[in-house]
Amino acid sequence: MSSRIPSHQLSNGLYVSGRPEQPKERTPTMTSTAMPYTGGDIKKSGELGKMFDIPVDGTKSRKSGPISGAPSRTGSFGGAGSHSGPIQPNAAARAAYTTSGPMSSGSASLKKSNSGPLNKHGEPVKKSSGPQSGGVTPVGRQNSGPLAPVLPTTGLITSGPISSGPLNSSGAPRKVSGPLEATGSMKLQGSAAVHNQAVTVLSQGDEYSFRGNFPKAILWLLILLFVMGFIAGGFILGAVHNAILLIVVVVLFGLVAASFTWNTYWGRRAIMGFVARYPDSELRTAKNGQFVKVSGVVTCGNVPLESSYQKVPRCVYTSTSLYEYRGWDSNAANPTHRRFTWGLRLLERRVVDFYISDFQSGLRALVKTGHGARVTPYVDDSVLINVNAAKEELSPEFLRWLGERNLSSDDRIMRLQEGYIKEGSTVSVMGVVQRNENVLMIVPPPDPITTGCQWTKCIFPASLEGIVLRCEDASKNDVIPV
Numbered sequence: 001m002s003s004r005i006p007s008h009q010l011s012n013g014l015y016v017s018g019r020p021e022q023p024k025e026r027t028p029t030m031t032s033t034a035m036p037y038t039g040g041d042i043k044k045s046g047e048l049g050k051m052f053d054i055p056v057d058g059t060k061s062r063k064s065g066p067i068s069g070a071p072s073r074t075g076s077f078g079g080a081g082s083h084s085g086p087i088q089p090n091a092a093a094r095a096a097y098t099t100s101g102p103m104s105s106g107s108a109s110l111k112k113s114n115s116g117p118l119n120k121h122g123e124p125v126k127k128s129s130g131p132q133s134g135g136v137t138p139v140g141r142q143n144s145g146p147l148a149p150v151l152p153t154t155g156l157i158t159s160g161p162i163s164s165g166p167l168n169s170s171g172a173p174r175k176v177s178g179p180l181e182a183t184g185s186m187k188l189q190g191s192a193a194v195h196n197q198a199v200t201v202l203s204q205g206d207e208y209s210f211r212g213n214f215p216k217a218i219l220w221l222l223i224l225l226f227v228m229g230f231i232a233g234g235f236i237l238g239a240v241h242n243a244i245l246l247i248v249v250v251v252l253f254g255l256v257a258a259s260f261t262w263n264t265y266w267g268r269r270a271i272m273g274f275v276a277r278y279p280d281s282e283l284r285t286a287k288n289g290q291f292v293k294v295s296g297v298v299t300c301g302n303v304p305l306e307s308s309y310q311k312v313p314r315c316v317y318t319s320t321s322l323y324e325y326r327g328w329d330s331n332a333a334n335p336t337h338r339r340f341t342w343g344l345r346l347l348e349r350r351v352v353d354f355y356i357s358d359f360q361s362g363l364r365a366l367v368k369t370g371h372g373a374r375v376t377p378y379v380d381d382s383v384l385i386n387v388n389a390a391k392e393e394l395s396p397e398f399l400r401w402l403g404e405r406n407l408s409s410d411d412r413i414m415r416l417q418e419g420y421i422k423e424g425s426t427v428s429v430m431g432v433v434q435r436n437e438n439v440l441m442i443v444p445p446p447d448p449i450t451t452g453c454q455w456t457k458c459i460f461p462a463s464l465e466g467i468v469l470r471c472e473d474a475s476k477n478d479v480i481p482v
Contacts, residue, residue: 066343196368198303202319202349207377210260210267213462225234225251263460265376270459272378274451276430283440284361285435291445294365295428297423299355307420308348309384309401316369317353317469318423319381322346325413342415346405351375351469356429356442365440367429367467374444374466381419388413430468442467 008020008247151416205212233246281292300314323342324333337343353370357363369375383396390411394402398416402409421427430449431442448463 051480110165283363296356302354312425323415381417385416428470
């Protein structure tokens with residue numbers, strides 16, 4: 001038997017072996033009108049704009065290219081519009097627009113050389129990408145450049161003004177010309193820190209003073225009693241020649257004067273001891289409105305400071321004080337400066353809000369010491385300069401610092417001290433806990449707190465107002481990097 005190999009003839013007349021291929025069913029294709037070019041404008045996006053209840057612009061086309069003011073023109077374009085853009089795989093569009101190349105000026109052909117997307121009516125979209133002249137006012141013209149996305153509201157609380165950061169208030173990228181601006185936190189010094197509302201400027205009256213802490217009524221009552229005692233003792237001594245009352249009054253006066261002198265010179269150190277002995281509280285279990293003491297590491301807030309003389313960056317507290325010694329014929333540093341004593345000539349002390357990470361629980365709290373809050377600082381200052389201008393030559397840095405503040409250096413004995421709390425320092429803070437949703441803050445107490453009488457040390461009670469801030473000399477401590 002013989003077998004025959006099947007063969008078939010192709011459409012071009014060629015015979016090939018094998019059976020003819022069976023026609024395959026073609027998958028039905030979905031055709032749709034090309035979406036119009038919106039240029040980033042949601043009003044021209046058709047159905048997408050309707051989803052957000054935005055009125056849709058009914059403009060069908062946007063003119064492109066330089067357009068002359070005449071209604072008809074002669075040139076390479078005649079009555080045709082030339083378009084460019086990505087070619088759409090639409091058979092109908094390719095069949096309708098088959099003419100390519102420049103057209104003559106006298107041609108009245110209705111064929112156009114076009115390629116690109118179509119609008120929702122099936123007509124070619126005319127895009128505008130250049131300046132237009134001839135007095136023609138385009139409708140819905142789109143300019144090139146970065147688009148301004150409309151960002152939704154997220155409820156995220158951020159620090160700094162709304163204009164800070166890489167985006168502006170409308171969500172578009174900020175345009176910066178010239179030197180780059182710092183979009184993060186800013187450091188303040190000099191007059192800029194004085195006029196900033198986030199900075200609390202402290203005076204000499206904000207620190208501890210036994211004279212200012214002791215009740216004035218009791219002081220005047222003691223003075224009156226001793227005056228009466230001296231008068232009575234002197235009268236008895238002159239009348240009956242008995243000095244017992246006068247001796248008793250003198251002894252009591254000496255004890256009271258000694259105790260006042262002791263508290264004047266050792267009262268500040270006793271208060272720092274009271275703060276050190278006060279037990280630390282755990283922020284995790286602290287209730288709202290509870291007075292606590294928290295010790296931990298400092299982190300700068302939105303507005304860090306810079307020290308005045310040493311230019312130490314990222315500080316939350318700075319204090320620079322200039323003292324002068326007044327001799328017999330020297331000038332007074334201030335109206336209350338007495339002879340043969342040191343007097344304060346200049347004080348620059350500032351503090352801002354900062355964060356503290358609790359050693360006990362590890363929680364982070366915002367300490368509200370800025371914006372004019374009441375603060376009692378106990379921060380050790382270090383002596384930077386101790387010079388006699390009449391005998392020694394002043395350093396250029398010190399002369400520059402004096403010149404910036406319009407201070408003279410004419411044969412004065414001066415001492416410059418500076419203290420600061422920089423980021424990473426260990427501090428102790430005493431205040432009231434305030435919880436606002438998920439924000440944990442330490443705010444000044446409404447009433448002053450008292451240290452109580454320390455009889456063993458002969459220290460009278462003292463009142464502490466506002467937030468108590470305690471830190472040793474930061475220049476001698478190891479700073480924890482944060």
